Amino acid sequence: MQNAFDKRKEELKEFSEALDKLDIRKKDEVVQKQAPDDLMTKCPKCDRFLVKEELFDNLMVCPYCNNHMRLHAKDRINQIMDKDYEIIFNNLEEKYLDFPDYEKKLNEAKEASGNDESIVCVKGKINGINVLVGVMDSFFMMGSMGSVCGEKVTLMAEKATKENLPLILFTCSGGARMQEGIISLMQMAKTSQAIGKLKEKELYISVLTDPTTGGVSASFAALADITLAEPNALIGFAGKRVIERTIKEVLPKEFQTAEFNLEKGYIDKIVKRKDLKETLANLLKLHRYN
Ligand SMILES: [Zn+2]
Numbered sequence: 001m002q003n004a005f006d007k008r009k010e011e012l013k014e015f016s017e018a019l020d021k022l023d024i025r026k027k028d029e030v031v032q033k034q035a036p037d038d039l040m041t042k043c044p045k046c047d048r049f050l051v052k053e054e055l056f057d058n059l060m061v062c063p064y065c066n067n068h069m070r071l072h073a074k075d076r077i078n079q080i081m082d083k084d085y086e087i088i089f090n091n092l093e094e095k096y097l098d099f100p101d102y103e104k105k106l107n108e109a110k111e112a113s114g115n116d117e118s119i120v121c122v123k124g125k126i127n128g129i130n131v132l133v134g135v136m137d138s139f140f141m142m143g144s145m146g147s148v149c150g151e152k153v154t155l156m157a158e159k160a161t162k163e164n165l166p167l168i169l170f171t172c173s174g175g176a177r178m179q180e181g182i183i184s185l186m187q188m189a190k191t192s193q194a195i196g197k198l199k200e201k202e203l204y205i206s207v208l209t210d211p212t213t214g215g216v217s218a219s220f221a222a223l224a225d226i227t228l229a230e231p232n233a234l235i236g237f238a239g240k241r242v243i244e245r246t247i248k249e250v251l252p253k254e255f256q257t258a259e260f261n262l263e264k265g266y267i268d269k270i271v272k273r274k275d276l277k278e279t280l281a282n283l284l285k286l287h288r289y290n
Pocket residue numbers: 043044045046047048062063064065066067
């Protein structure tokens with residue numbers, strides 16, 4: 001009997017090895033072998049394979065399903081700004097490093113994203129109009145807001161107020177940065193008061209991108225004179241499952257999408273990535289900026 005089992009096991013092993021040689025079991029693996037990682041990527045929404053260079057030229061929007069993929073801050077800045085912008089408020093010193101391994105995580109995030117923090121701030125022009133722009137980056141600790149991020153947003157709002165410039169913030173965040181505890185939560189109040197002062201004098205536009213959640217969605221992302229969003233962006237405060245468990249109700253499928261928030265009046269307009277620069281320039285012109 002034992003011999004029969006061993007024989008069967010041997011046969012299965014041989015069959016398995018033969019399949020490996022044929023490369024027919026895992027279709028994705030086969031395609032990946034034909035298409036090297038540095039040339040191809042896969043749309044996380046529709047699973048189709050895409051040529052990286054073409055995807056980049058298409059502003060990281062999937063041509064098949066219109067999925068607006070997450071962008072590195074610097075790519076967003078290059079899409080939106082005229083050439084010759086200046087990066088400002090870079091390399092602010094982080095003071096609250098007590099949480100275990102936080103400093104190590106920060107250094108890893110800096111390396112992974114190429115940014116000094118979860119937001120990159122620039123001064124420059126959009127279609128020739130002077131503007132201050134801040135762009136959050138999900139590749140830096142999921143765009144979490146700590147003291148440096150909060151300080152940068154505050155400094156941007158103060159600079160815009162002082163220099164009579166409009167402010168545009170692209171939000172993308174998992175929320176407050178847990179490693180900084182209460183200090184990160186304080187950034188909600190700090191940024192909100194600076195934005196409040198700015199709005200007495202100048203225009204503030206926020207562009208909500210995927211995902212805008214937690215403390216960021218509950219502070220400066222929600223306080224703009226004009227709130228835009230990218231298609232299908234996840235926008236909400238707490239996670240859908242947390243809410244469902246708390247209120248013991250099933251939420252609609254489209255809950256926390258940009259489209260749902262537009263319907264409920266939280267967002268003024270959903271703008272496709274390819275139309276964003278033009279839309280922002282038109283809004284600035286309409287509000288006397290030139
Ligand atoms: Zn797709």
